[in-house]
Amino acid sequence: MSACAGVFAVSCSGEQPKGATTLQREQLLNQFLAGVERRALRFAEIAVRDRDEALDLVQDAMIKLARNYAGQPEDEWTPLFYRILQNGIRDWYRRQTVRNRVMVWFGRGAKTGDDYDPVAQAPDPAGRSPDEQAETAEAMQQLESAVGQLPARQREAFMLRTFEGLDVAGTAVAMGCSEGSVKTHYSRAVHTLRDALGEHWQ
Amino acid sequence: MKKSNQDEKLARQAKELFDDSVEQLDAATLSRLNRGRHAALAELERSKPVGLWTRWVPATGVAAAAVVAVVVWQGAAVEGPLPSTGTVTDFEILISEDSLDMLEDLEFYSWIDPSDLQTNGNVG
Numbered sequence: 534m535s536a537c538a539g540v541f542a543v544s545c546s547g548e549q550p551k552g553a554t555t556l557q558r559e560q561l562l563n564q565f566l567a568g569v570e571r572r573a574l575r576f577a578e579i580a581v582r583d584r585d586e587a588l589d590l591v592q593d594a595m596i597k598l599a600r601n602y603a604g605q606p607e608d609e610w611t612p613l614f615y616r617i618l619q620n621g622i623r624d625w626y627r628r629q630t631v632r633n634r635v636m637v638w639f640g641r642g643a644k645t646g647d648d649y650d651p652v653a654q655a656p657d658p659a660g661r662s663p664d665e666q667a668e669t670a671e672a673m674q675q676l677e678s679a680v681g682q683l684p685a686r687q688r689e690a691f692m693l694r695t696f697e698g699l700d701v702a703g704t705a706v707a708m709g710c711s712e713g714s715v716k717t718h719y720s721r722a723v724h725t726l727r728d729a730l731g732e733h734w735q
Numbered sequence: 736m737k738k739s740n741q742d743e744k745l746a747r748q749a750k751e752l753f754d755d756s757v758e759q760l761d762a763a764t765l766s767r768l769n770r771g772r773h774a775a776l777a778e779l780e781r782s783k784p785v786g787l788w789t790r791w792v793p794a795t796g797v798a799a800a801a802v803v804a805v806v807v808w809q810g811a812a813v814e815g816p817l818p819s820t821g822t823v824t825d826f827e828i829l830i831s832e833d834s835l836d837m838l839e840d841l842e843f844y845s846w847i848d849p850s851d852l853q854t855n856g857n858v859g
Contacts, residue, residue, distance in 0.1 A: 558779075559776060559779055559780070562775075562776065562779060563772065563776055566772045566775060566776075567772060570768045570771070570772055571757045571760055571765070571768065572753075572757050574760070574764070574768060575753060575756055575757050575760075584764065588764070588767050588768070588771065591768065591771060592771030592774060592775070595771055595772055595774075595775035596771075596774060596775045596778045598775065599775040599776060599778045599779040600778050600779070603779050669752065669755060672752055673752045673753075673755070673756050676749055676752055676753075680749075694746075695746045695749050695750050695753070696749070696750060696753045698750075723742045723745060723746065726745060726749075727741060727742065727745055730745065
């Protein structure tokens with residue numbers, strides 16, 4: 534049996550679980566979303582390399598979770614939320630592919646994302662020196678670039694396991710695949726990133 | 736350094752950078768995230784499940800209407816149409832001007848009615 538079916542039995546019933554009133558559920562969901570929204574934004578932003586698009590994707594994921602899965606136990610929310618977000622990101626890539634084909638057809642070319650500047654978008658409230666800030670931002674830019682060049686499934690596995698701290702089972706639910714596939718994708722992703730970032734990070 | 740240690744170090748460094756970038760999000764972005772979260776919670780309010788009794792109200796209403804319809808239809812089929820002549824006659828009596836006089840002499844008519852029957856009976 535796959536991890537998706539075995540570890541997290543996911544249903545779409547929308548029934549309220551016993552022992553939690555609607556108000557309590559709303560408060561729990563609010564706490565969950567408040568805790569996950571920033572990381573989810575950066576997660577989506579690294580994937581699509583556009584903050585506005587990432588904000589839209591995160592909001593859509595939050596709404597879909599509230600609409601369809603608020604009745605699920607809280608410990609299932611994290612993998613469910615990231616599964617919804619992943620699906621949104623994949624749909625976004627499909628739309629971009631179609632859009633780029635159309636633009637190429639009309640001779641307009643594709644948007645390259647070269648205008649993306651994480652340094653400009655990342656003020657430093659921690660009060661670090663400009664050199665430290667620039668160094669950290671450069672390292673993050675290298676990491677984002679390397680992660681962005683990974684195949685989609687490897688990128689998903691790496692980000693879910695490393696950035697979000699999901700275990701193998703939770704990552705399998707979020708990705709909609711088996712635990713074995715998660716391990717394979719993650720291992721290949723780390724190997725590729727080590728080769729790409731090795732000279733800077735070792 | 737062993738490969739697994741290198742992998743762990745890379746993952747740790749990556750996570751630290753990611754966490755740092757999360758902390759650097761500006762106020763405008765956080766505000767938009769906050770608005771998005773409240774939109775999601777409003778969606779939860781909209782999709783709140785209705786009470787059990789409200790689910791049964793339409794079904795009960797339809798069932799009651801069906802029962803009434805069947806009873807009325809069965810009654811009409813068994814009894815058939817009312818005789819129209821009798822109904823019209825009674826109605827004409829009621830709306831005639833003499834009907835009020837008849838009501839005033841109700842005792843007389845109640846007395847004459849058995850005697851009339853007796854007479855008819857004798858005749859018949």
